[in-house]
Amino acid sequence: MKMKWSLIFEISTALMLARFKQTAIAAVGVLFSITMFVALLGFMNGLNTMLDGLVLNRTPHIRFYNEIKPNPNQPIDQKGEFADAWNVIRSIKPSTSRLAIHNASKIIQDLEEDPRVLGVSRKISSQVFFNVGTIDLTGLVNGIDVEKETQLFAFSDYVTAGNLEELVQNNTIVLGKGLADRMLADIGDVVQVTTSQGNRIQLKVVGYYQSGLGDFDNANSFASITTVQKMLGEPPSFITDIQVKLKNLDLAPPMARELETIYEIDADDIQTVNAQFETGTQIRSLISYAVGITLLVVSGFGIYNILNMMIYEKLDTIAILKAIGFSGSDVNRIFITIALSIGLVGGTLGLLFGFLACLGIDQVPFETEALPTIKTFPVDYNPKYYLIGGIFSIITTYLAGYFPAKKASGVDPVDIIRGK
Amino acid sequence: MNQKAQSVLQAEDIDKYFFSPVKNQVLKKVSFTINRGEFVSVVGKSGCGKSTLLYILSTMDTDYQGKLHLDQELITGKPHDYLARIRNEKIGFVFQFHYLLNEFSVLENILIPGLKLGRYSREELEQRAMEKLKIFEMEEHALKKAYQLSGGQKQRVAIARALINDPLLIMGDEPTGNLDKKNSDIVFNKFKELAEEFNQTMLIVTHDPEFAAGTSRIIEMEDGRVIKS
Numbered sequence: 154m155k156m157k158w159s160l161i162f163e164i165s166t167a168l169m170l171a172r173f174k175q176t177a178i179a180a181v182g183v184l185f186s187i188t189m190f191v192a193l194l195g196f197m198n199g200l201n202t203m204l205d206g207l208v209l210n211r212t213p214h215i216r217f218y219n220e221i222k223p224n225p226n227q228p229i230d231q232k233g234e235f236a237d238a239w240n241v242i243r244s245i246k247p248s249t250s251r252l253a254i255h256n257a258s259k260i261i262q263d264l265e266e267d268p269r270v271l272g273v274s275r276k277i278s279s280q281v282f283f284n285v286g287t288i289d290l291t292g293l294v295n296g297i298d299v300e301k302e303t304q305l306f307a308f309s310d311y312v313t314a315g316n317l318e319e320l321v322q323n324n325t326i327v328l329g330k331g332l333a334d335r336m337l338a339d340i341g342d343v344v345q346v347t348t349s350q351g352n353r354i355q356l357k358v359v360g361y362y363q364s365g366l367g368d369f370d371n372a373n374s375f376a377s378i379t380t381v382q383k384m385l386g387e388p389p390s391f392i393t394d395i396q397v398k399l400k401n402l403d404l405a406p407p408m409a410r411e412l413e414t415i416y417e418i419d420a421d422d423i424q425t426v427n428a429q430f431e432t433g434t435q436i437r438s439l440i441s442y443a444v445g446i447t448l449l450v451v452s453g454f455g456i457y458n459i460l461n462m463m464i465y466e467k468l469d470t471i472a473i474l475k476a477i478g479f480s481g482s483d484v485n486r487i488f489i490t491i492a493l494s495i496g497l498v499g500g501t502l503g504l505l506f507g508f509l510a511c512l513g514i515d516q517v518p519f520e521t522e523a524l525p526t527i528k529t530f531p532v533d534y535n536p537k538y539y540l541i542g543g544i545f546s547i548i549t550t551y552l553a554g555y556f557p558a559k560k561a562s563g564v565d566p567v568d569i570i571r572g573k
Numbered sequence: 574m575n576q577k578a579q580s581v582l583q584a585e586d587i588d589k590y591f592f593s594p595v596k597n598q599v600l601k602k603v604s605f606t607i608n609r610g611e612f613v614s615v616v617g618k619s620g621c622g623k624s625t626l627l628y629i630l631s632t633m634d635t636d637y638q639g640k641l642h643l644d645q646e647l648i649t650g651k652p653h654d655y656l657a658r659i660r661n662e663k664i665g666f667v668f669q670f671h672y673l674l675n676e677f678s679v680l681e682n683i684l685i686p687g688l689k690l691g692r693y694s695r696e697e698l699e700q701r702a703m704e705k706l707k708i709f710e711m712e713e714h715a716l717k718k719a720y721q722l723s724g725g726q727k728q729r730v731a732i733a734r735a736l737i738n739d740p741l742l743i744m745g746d747e748p749t750g751n752l753d754k755k756n757s758d759i760v761f762n763k764f765k766e767l768a769e770e771f772n773q774t775m776l777i778v779t780h781d782p783e784f785a786a787g788t789s790r791i792i793e794m795e796d797g798r799v800i801k802s
């Protein structure tokens with residue numbers, strides 16, 4: 154059996170060398186399609202990852218906060234005699250519960266000890282007015298733990314100008330780029346802020362923040378937690394949000410539900426908040442796979458044509474092989490071997506060139522206002538695409554070789570020999 | 574002496590029809606036996622069915638009625654892969670036009686049926702192939718590509734190839750039909766030599782009366798029947 158395979162390889166090789174040009178063209182077809190497949194998917198998914206990262210990287214996996222809402226547990230429901238009754242209450246108002254998270258330091262301590270958690274960061278969201286001359290601009294000041302925020306949510310990537318370290322000092326602020334442009338505030342300038350309680354405070358601008366999402370940059374600004382606490386006249390225990398980053402993103406929804414009940418607090422998970430991003434990513438991947446596979450199928454037809462032509466030209470050879478004792482399945486194997494060799498050589502070179510193409514794309518400058526951290530086109534080098542490309546090159550060439558090989562195996566030597 | 578024990582090829586009442594363009598019986602109850610060591614020629618006018626008969630006997634054409642025994646084994650109705658193995662092992666072919674595989678060297682052409690059979694190692698086969706080439710005085714051409722040879726040289730190599738697996742029977746379809754007088758004589762003499770020196774059983778279809786006259790037995794056909802055997 155071993156002998157027979159080596160013989161089949163020998164004959165296949167000889168047939169390919171005899172029609173070297175056509176064989177090479179078929180292999181180049183596969184090479185081209187695999188190159189495009191890998192480059193396309195690498196590029197597309199690089200973009201996907203980057204666009205998702207715009208939002209997902211800096212979004213906490215779980216966010217704990219107190220939502221202002223009516224108490225679902227009204228006094229009348231707690232009264233035993235009306236428990237089974239149909240109670241109608243009009244004009245319910247939100248309860249006066251505080252925005253601040255109760256017993257926050259204990260919750261943070263618990264979360265930090267949880268093995269599923271990568272990190273925890275505190276935050277205060279505060280609605281303010283920026284006073285510019287006679288105009289008041291509404292905005293948000295986020296009090297953040299600068300060090301944690303940088304470590305967990307890549308905060309420093311989005312500070313495009315100024316010095317982030319100065320933000321740790323009191324009474325400093327990093328303004329959203331859009332907001333800064335509206336206020337004509339340069340770095341080093343002092344802006345005046347009025348809180349909803351009416352406190353006025355002067356803050357020094359130490360940097361610009363640019364996320365790439367215009368609306369976000371028009372309203373948001375960042376200061377240290379202590380600055381915001383002081384601004385609001387709240388004690389150092391006051392925080393409104395606890396942001397959690399998990400080791401595994403997929404755990405977010407069940408964990409949010411679980412901790413919500415334990416701490417009696419509202420919890421949002423990233424999947425629920427950003428469902429549309431995942432959908433977009435999936436659709437883009439689907440499109441790139443469809444285009445890549447179409448390319449492969451087209452090159453498959455190329456191989457099909459070339460093999461059919463080769464069989465037509467080599468009818469004499471096939472007839473002689475059959476006359477000297479090669480069976481139909483041997484002839485079938487010879488042509489399948491030819492098809493697979495074309496696929497293997499074209500596919501391997503294609504993967505190599507695809508990788509080189511990705512390296513090339515990675516060097517193309519890509520600078521845009523909206524994406525401050527991106528300097529060149531993003532490319533994803535995930536080995537998965539190379540694996541899929543390789544497997545598909547083999548499958549399509551096998552299928553392209555299958556029918557011609559079947560035809561060759563069915564050649565009747567008597568017809569050919571008599572024909573002359 | 575038991576004649577059956579010596580029979581290499583036995584045809585019993587072979588009928589063959591062509592259906593295109595109209596139904597036409599080309600072989601009518603053809604029966605004969607070829608024994609070991611016989612050098613047989615089949616002669617007849619063009620269109621008498623002698624080539625058709627040869628393809629049936631060669632196992633390549635399986636669309637016929639009747640029974641065919643090769644080496645005392647009934648081979649009618651056997652699967653195609655099995656027949657391919659029989660052709661490889663027991664039958665050597667020499668055709669009128671289709672000599673060699675142009676993609677390969679002379680030596681490789683001779684080796685291929687041997688490699689396919691796998692009875693000997695490649696080294697042994699190469700040695701055997703060179704021996705066969707020496708019989709046909711072609712050893713100096715061993716490494717040439719097949720298309721670099723003349724018609725007569727190709728036919729001699731084709732006969733050498735037919736011999737590589739020591740076949741029970743060599744079949745030829747007008748092996749000298751496409752050659753000039755000189756080459757045709759050379760090829761005929763080689764057949765004769767095989768018959769006399771190696772006692773090789775051979776069945777050759779020819780319309781060359783001179784070739785037929787040199788064989789030990791002539792089967793004459795006319796209009797799909799054997800009229801003299």
